[in-house]
Amino acid sequence: MSQLSREQVRSMMSEVMAKQGKELPADDATPLDSFGFRSLDFSELALKVEDEVDEELNFDAPGLRSIRTIGDVLDFVQQLLEAEE
Amino acid sequence: MSDVTPIPPASVTVVSGGSRGLGLAIVQSIVDRGAKVATFARTVTPELEALAAAHPDRVHVASVDATDSKALTAFVKEAEAKLGPIDSLVNNAAIGQDSLHIHTSPAKIEQIVATNLTAPLVLTRTVLRRILAGPGRGRIVFVTSICAQRGYAGLVAYSSTKGGLDSAMRAIAREMHGRVLANSIAPGFFASEMSSVLGQTQLDAITRRTPTGLLVEPENIVPYVDLLLFDDTNTNGQVLVVDGGGSI
Numbered sequence: 001m002s003q004l005s006r007e008q009v010r011s012m013m014s015e016v017m018a019k020q021g022k023e024l025p026a027d028d029a030t031p032l033d034s035f036g037f038r039s040l041d042f043s044e045l046a047l048k049v050e051d052e053v054d055e056e057l058n059f060d061a062p063g064l065r066s067i068r069t070i071g072d073v074l075d076f077v078q079q080l081l082e083a084e085e
Numbered sequence: 086m087s088d089v090t091p092i093p094p095a096s097v098t099v100v101s102g103g104s105r106g107l108g109l110a111i112v113q114s115i116v117d118r119g120a121k122v123a124t125f126a127r128t129v130t131p132e133l134e135a136l137a138a139a140h141p142d143r144v145h146v147a148s149v150d151a152t153d154s155k156a157l158t159a160f161v162k163e164a165e166a167k168l169g170p171i172d173s174l175v176n177n178a179a180i181g182q183d184s185l186h187i188h189t190s191p192a193k194i195e196q197i198v199a200t201n202l203t204a205p206l207v208l209t210r211t212v213l214r215r216i217l218a219g220p221g222r223g224r225i226v227f228v229t230s231i232c233a234q235r236g237y238a239g240l241v242a243y244s245s246t247k248g249g250l251d252s253a254m255r256a257i258a259r260e261m262h263g264r265v266l267a268n269s270i271a272p273g274f275f276a277s278e279m280s281s282v283l284g285q286t287q288l289d290a291i292t293r294r295t296p297t298g299l300l301v302e303p304e305n306i307v308p309y310v311d312l313l314l315f316d317d318t319n320t321n322g323q324v325l326v327v328d329g330g331g332s333i
Contacts, residue, residue, distance in 0.1 A: 039185075043185060043187055043188065046188065047187070056190065057188070058184070058188050058189060058190040058193070059184065059188050060183050060184045060188075061183045061184050061185065061239045062183060
């Protein structure tokens, strides 16, 4: 599977927000609720990543509930990618 | 005047998933009523082993995978050999889900359907055949869920299986033409299940939205199982919702 860098995933996250006319804050510590990033936005990001790596990244909801910041999102995606390797 | 008599109380009941939680509480209650019970689970807990040891003539226990139909048939035969003709069933065993449908693998969906829908349908078929071959009349109870009637995120496959069971229950009530009482009990969210996956803030929010202010506990469900197994209420083809009013 092709691996994606943290920056590449961040760029995809920017694209998800751009579709809604929103800008992704630069600081990874920014809380997700401060710029309206919701659980289905995470799903959209996950599907983009899946398309890129050509693998499904299936996961349960409890892991998602602990995500609070942009950095948490990027960490979670990296964990999913590593789990698929 | 009709010569039809009410279906008698359960005397020998099969309970799926009786090793812990609600299933164990149902098994205990049946024993307390003086009836006989045969139960299985993938893993037999010490609590269930102790109950079987205390009532060797009235409790039959085995380790069986609910999705293994051959093992289920063998279990029912063993249970009848030990306890006598089976006349009732509580379909309780199920696995949960907590994942958005788009992030649930096809393999996981198949597992949920196999365990929560196919397995109880096969077990129900087996028990109905024993009822018709033996006592002639009996009672079937399905433990389903409020998810079969209301939409909850993260429970798509699970909800579909519970809705499927409610539909099957109604068809069985028709198909068995008064020889079998078939009903469902639809619990709301159990406090124990919810606390294992949700944080305190989410638990508090769900509890606030429930008019009674209480999530469901096994002891809320057991009296309804008793009612459907033992009492003469002429209830058939119904879903009894027990959720503190959370779905109203």
